[in-house]
Amino acid sequence: MWALKNFLLAVLLFSSYVLVAQRPTVEDFTMSGDTYLTEEECFRLTEEIDYSSGSIWYKTPISLLEPFSIRLSIMVGCQDAVGADGMVFAMTPRANRVGFRGEGIGFSGLVPSVGIEIDTWLNEHLNDPVEDHIAIMVNGRVGHWNDLAGPVVLPNIEDCNRHGFYVNWNPASQTLSVQIDGNQVIAASFDLVNKIFGGNPYVFWGVTAATGRYNNIHEVCFDRLSFSDPESKSRQNGSNYVESTPLKNVQGSQGKK
Ligand SMILES: [Ca+2]
Ligand SMILES: [Ca+2]
Numbered sequence: 001m002w003a004l005k006n007f008l009l010a011v012l013l014f015s016s017y018v019l020v021a022q023r024p025t026v027e028d029f030t031m032s033g034d035t036y037l038t039e040e041e042c043f044r045l046t047e048e049i050d051y052s053s054g055s056i057w058y059k060t061p062i063s064l065l066e067p068f069s070i071r072l073s074i075m076v077g078c079q080d081a082v083g084a085d086g087m088v089f090a091m092t093p094r095a096n097r098v099g100f101r102g103e104g105i106g107f108s109g110l111v112p113s114v115g116i117e118i119d120t121w122l123n124e125h126l127n128d129p130v131e132d133h134i135a136i137m138v139n140g141r142v143g144h145w146n147d148l149a150g151p152v153v154l155p156n157i158e159d160c161n162r163h164g165f166y167v168n169w170n171p172a173s174q175t176l177s178v179q180i181d182g183n184q185v186i187a188a189s190f191d192l193v194n195k196i197f198g199g200n201p202y203v204f205w206g207v208t209a210a211t212g213r214y215n216n217i218h219e220v221c222f223d224r225l226s227f228s229d230p231e232s233k234s235r236q237n238g239s240n241y242v243e244s245t246p247l248k249n250v251q252g253s254q255g256k257k
Contacts, residue, residue: 029056029206030096033106042221045087045209048079052215053101057206061093064193064201070167071223072207076120076132077216078160084121084214086132089167090114091192091203098208099140106208110140112196114203116167116178116186117142119151120158121214132157136176136188138196148188154180158216164223 026037035054038044045054062068070089077083088107090098091114099110103123107115115137122128127144128151135150144151157163157180166179177187193201209218 028059030059031056032096032098038219040221042073042075042219043207045207045218045220046211046215048077048211048215048217050211050213050215051101053098053106053208053210054218055098055106055206055208056220057096057204059095059204061095061202061204064169064197064203065171067171068167068169069224069226070205071225072165072167073162073221073223074118074165074207075160075162075217075219075221076118077158077218079214079216080156080158082214083158083216085210085212085216086117086119086121087207087209087218087220088118088137089116089165089205089207091205093197093200093203095204101210102212104140104142105210107137108140108142112138112198113140114138114148114176114192114196115140116176118154118157118165120216121212129153134178134180134186136178136186148176148190149186152186154185162219162221 031043033054034052035043035045035056043056046052074087076087085103086105088105090107090110092110092112097110098106099108103121103126105117105119107113107117117135117137119128120132122130126142131153133151133153135144135152136148138146138148164179164181168177173189174191175187175189178185193199197203207220
């Protein structure tokens with residue numbers, strides 16, 4: 001009996017260690033382009049400046065054989081009519097690579113890849129809807145001819161507010177789904193590992209943003225990250241997500257401002 005208790009205690013301690021090890025801080029991300037860390041513990045990817053781009057990448061790859069849930073807050077700018085271009089949540093097997101800015105939103109040309117695009121600028125030649133929209137895209141193709149899902153039209157998202165942006169992956173059903181402000185807005189079921197990544201389940205994830213002839217502020221903050229099964233974790237210990245450490249505590253180590 002004691003042996004069992006000690007074993008369970010050891011499992012619990014080890015689990016705690018693993019969870020703590022996953023606790024994200026600013027040190028866990030690589031910043032590129034025009035990105036800097038704000039005083040509000042968020043990453044500012046672009047300012048209201050034309051032809052700007054920025055990205056952040058989580059330094060450790062994740063496995064698409066395991067479930068994950070990544071909860072972000074995003075701010076896609078304060079300019080509706082003249083705001084551009086948007087943001088992309090991207091997954092790709094090689095670290096710190098981004099695509100073209102402007103209408104490419106740091107995603108176009110990135111191969112192989114999967115991207116969840118939030119596009120705020122109408123590019124007719126890319127078959128963009130007039131409205132702000134979201135789409136799940138592959139291999140850096142930002143024209144809406146090969147989307148895994150979408151484009152789905154969104155209410156104006158360039159409203160100067162932060163919006164909850166949750167990305168969930170269920171490997172059992174191979175479903176990638178996205179919630180914005182608590183509502184599921186898009187989902188795709190597809191064999192990403194074999195049909196996109198050539199059998200390699202390990203990918204880096206990040207967020208890119210870009211401006212072009214028009215611009216907007218683009219910003220991302222982290223609520224919670226979980227790279228293990230949220231449902232089984234919540235049944236076991238009631239704590240299904242890893243809370244992020246306030247990024248402000250380590251500000252200045254990488255920020256340029
Ligand atoms: Ca566009
Ligand atoms: Ca808009």
